[in-house]
Amino acid sequence: MFESKTITWFRACRDNDLPSNGGACVRFGNEQIALFYFTRRNEWYATQNECPHRKQMALSRGMIGSAGSEPKVACPFHKKTFSLITGECLSGDECSIKTYPVKVDNGYVYIGIENE
Amino acid sequence: MxxxxxxxxxxxxxxxxxxxxxxxxxxxxxxxxxxxxxxxxxxxxxxxxxxxxxxxxxxxxxxxxxxxxxxxxxxxxxxxxxxxxxxxxxxxxxxxxxxxxxxxxxxxxAFIPSIPGIEKQGVFIYRTIEDLELITAWAKKSRTAAVIGGGLLGLEAAKAMLDLGINQTHIIEFAPGLMPKQIDDQGSALLQSKLEQLGFVIHTSKNTAEISGDGRITGLRFSDDSVIHVDMLVISAGIKxxxxxxxxxxxxxxxxxxxxxxxxxxxxxxxxxxxxxxxxxxxxxxxxxxxxxxxxxxxxxxxxxxxSASGISQNQEAEFTGFDMSTKLKLIGVDVASFGDPFAAGESVKTIRLQDTVRGVYKRINLSADGKQLIGGILVGDAEQYNMLLQTYKNKLVLPDDPSALILGTRSGPESAEAGLACLPDDALICSCESISKSDICGAVSELGCESVEAIKKCTKAGTGCGGCVPMIKDMMLHTMKANGRYVRNMICEHFACSRQELFDLVKIHSLKTFDEVLDALGKGDGCEICKPVVSSILASLWNEMILKKSNSTAQDSNDRFLANIQKGGTYSVVPRIPGGEITPDKLIVIGQIAKQYNLYTKITGGQRIDMFGAHLNDLPLIWSQLIAAGFESGHAYGKALRTVKSCVGSTWCRFGLHDSVSYAIRIEERYRGLRAPHKIKSAVSGCIRECAEAQSKDFGIIATEKGWNLYVCGNGGSKPQHALLLATDLDSETCIRYIDRFLMFYIRTADPLARTATWLNKMEGGIDYLRNVVVNDSLGMAEIWEKEMQLLVDSYACEWKEAIENPEIRKRFSHFINAPEEKDPTVHFENLRDQKKARDWK
Known part of the structure; x- marks a missing residue:
């Protein structure tokens, strides 16, 4: 049996709103989502904005980059790095972050929210 | 079971x-x-x-x-x-x-001596977090304190008194000297004078007869009938x-x-x-x-x-056969270490003592009669050689012909340290907290492929206890990699297989102007949080273009990206430049008004500036518009750049001042403002040898003499303080600036990422003599080029904040939500403290 989850696509911003190879914070209700445009790879990612290490709303202001082929973001506070694909912490900590699907359609960027 | x-x-x-x-x-x-x-x-x-x-x-x-x-x-x-x-x-x-x-x-x-009056209020022991909470509460209403116990634990408690803001702390020791179990009389005397300089009052050979006070402590009376008055007493005289x-x-x-x-x-x-x-x-x-x-x-x-039922167990039986009580610790900023038998004396022992009252260092090593074996020793004031000495002692290594070399010279070359590592036997214990031996560490490097200290920590737990052995682990790792024929290349990260110096030259030769250009031409992959700031710093040092232009903004470290320092809670602090620490009353008023308007916490910094904390990202451009209108400019407190040139008031007011140190500091600060470098740069100018501006703790410091200026270089404070060294004497103002130009360009060009000038010099072959040859005698023939390059940077300076607020593209990045630009981060909260605000603590 499969559990089916539907995804609601939330329109976050225009595709040229984001700085290239960087992130910005998107408000979704009371939540904060970090959205990244990885221009070099032409890829979009979204994660929670809060860094789980010290609970700071800061990931969207972090530097993005890659470790091997894995795209990652580094928190500006203590440089903990997280995979933008799995959300797993790459600097050896147990914590991880939530990631969201992203799609671009007709000049707009949409973040996918799973329905409960 | x-x-x-x-x-x-x-x-x-x-x-x-x-x-x-x-x-x-x-x-x-x-x-x-x-x-x-x-x-x-x-x-x-x-x-x-x-x-x-x-x-x-x-x-x-x-x-x-x-x-x-x-x-x-x-x-x-x-x-x-x-x-x-x-x-x-x-x-x-x-x-x-x-x-x-x-x-x-x-x-x-805690061992509590039976002193009459010990039950009085304001008398504490120092053992548990609960004790500390009681001490903290009482210390708030106390100005003076006494600590009974001048041993390890007593001095820890005295340090705590200092941290709690007690004005005057007495340390009382029964023995004739401090730390009698670890160090000898000469060591104690040096430690005592160092602690006295820090404001402690030290009483040795003192026996406390009574704690006086009516229900609550007011003072102590000693057996020689002398008395002191204190508001509190902490007993930390040993354990039972x-x-x-x-x-x-x-x-x-x-x-x-x-x-x-x-x-x-x-x-x-x-x-x-x-x-x-x-x-x-x-x-x-x-x-x-x-x-x-x-x-x-x-x-x-x-x-x-x-x-283990079968008796065939992987776990061999073990025995506890005693433990070496060698210790090294930092007491209130003073290194103290002892190992082996620190007090060994007599006919079968030879002793080498080094006493340097200028630097405040005392070292003693005890050798066997033939001078071949180390028996023990004491280090006070500088314990850099402790790990090496301890290993030499524990492993009974044969000493060099001139054993005094073991304790002389703190800036010894890296070669000697490596030779020392190679001599250690495999079972030499490197991390005593976790019992990790040399062979465990070398094994982790050779067999498990650990090629960073972090990897070794994860794999062996070495260095995770007190952390004192971490430098040795790093040396051991590099040594093992070299011994295995691994070419240890000084690489920036996985994206750039070259050193910062090589990259600097390549970027210059190819005239590359953006991070992406550099990565495409010279690197691979997508970059990361290590190489992005390095490349950005190189680009800024070379071309001095506004750092947020040309898509370079996201290659900046987060502080540079928002031209402010991110602080706890995600707000920023703002530091306008106040050259030389000189400011008019009108400008002070403007800072006060702005801080009030945006509800900012204000504090005077160590560099004679004013820091305003707790600014929302959205408010930064508004704050800076007002600051710039009042004549301020960026202080670059967020950048690896010239921070501040501190000054004493100098000859304009001071009766000792030889030259106008403030005017010279302002000139220097305005010359090098905005200059980006591998790490931050600090400077100071003192108007006479009393050195009130503390120039000898700066990357470059200038002190007035009867005939001109003395120039000191490569000092720093921070976690490993180091005094600056004299580069040249009695310079006129123009020559001094030319030497600084050359010195800074040489540093910017050749230093590793995030290496302060002191670290850079420590790694330089030939040390200060070589540096003097390059800067003063122009031994590389680069002086003219460097002076020209510096002049280009000086001429192209512009205030980054002015450009940021005038450029709408840049300005719009200063909002928290991309889809709600007017809204501030609602999760930011402050707490009150002494009529101002503070960031909420980490969760």
């Missing part, structure tokens, strides 16, 4: 940790009783609690560690009795538990092992306390063991963490050996 541990201190915890790690078949079901309300915490770093470290940060494990390892933990639960024949224990609340094995890790209590529980259960204890154990840590009852500070082994109580950890390790191995 049911195993009960009484005591949840550092050693009790370490025992549990080692047991659950090694007990693969989960033979042991562990129950722990702790008397304190908190799970085990780091008592060694207790004084950091006063320096602001939270109780949580001191904790040795996460809250759920015990649960997830199936350990039953009872806190706030002391044990009333042990029934050794029935193998049960009973807690004071009446919990009865039976055991197969019982481990006593009851630790020690907690053996009372064992004693009433009929277990053998020593005449002067301590639970007697054999080399298997077994007490007189074969099912009961004792480890840590409560255990009396061979007439000795070990009051340090490392020997306690060793005991825990021995006991774990023996228990597992005993329980």
């Amino acid at each position: 049911k195993l009960v541990v009484i005591g949840n201190g550092m050693v009790g915890f370490k025992f549990c940790e080692k047991l659950v790690t090694a007990d693969h078949n989960q033979k042991f079901q562990i129950t722990v009783f702790g008397e304190e309300s908190r799970p085990a915490y780091d008592r060694v770093h207790l004084s950091e609690y006063f320096a602001g470290k939270s109780a949580k940060a001191l904790s040795l494990s996460d809250a759920d560690w015990y649960d997830s390892n199936n350990i039953e933990l009872h806190l706030g639960e002391s044990i009333r009795s042990i029934d050794a024949s029935a193998k049960t224990i009973t807690s004071h609340r009446g919990i009865m538990t039976c055991y197969d094995y019982l481990v006593l890790a009851t630790g020690s209590a 092992p907690r053996d009372e529980l064992a004693k009433t259960a009929g277990i053998a204890t020593g005449p002067r306390r301590g639970i007697v154990v054999n080399e298997k840590l077994q007490t007189s009852d074969p099912a009961i063991f004792a480890i840590g500070e409560c255990a009396l082994h061979n007439g000795m109580i070990y009051g340090l963490a490392a020997p306690g950890y060793e005991m825990a390790d021995v006991l774990v191995r023996n228990l597992l050996h005993q329980e």
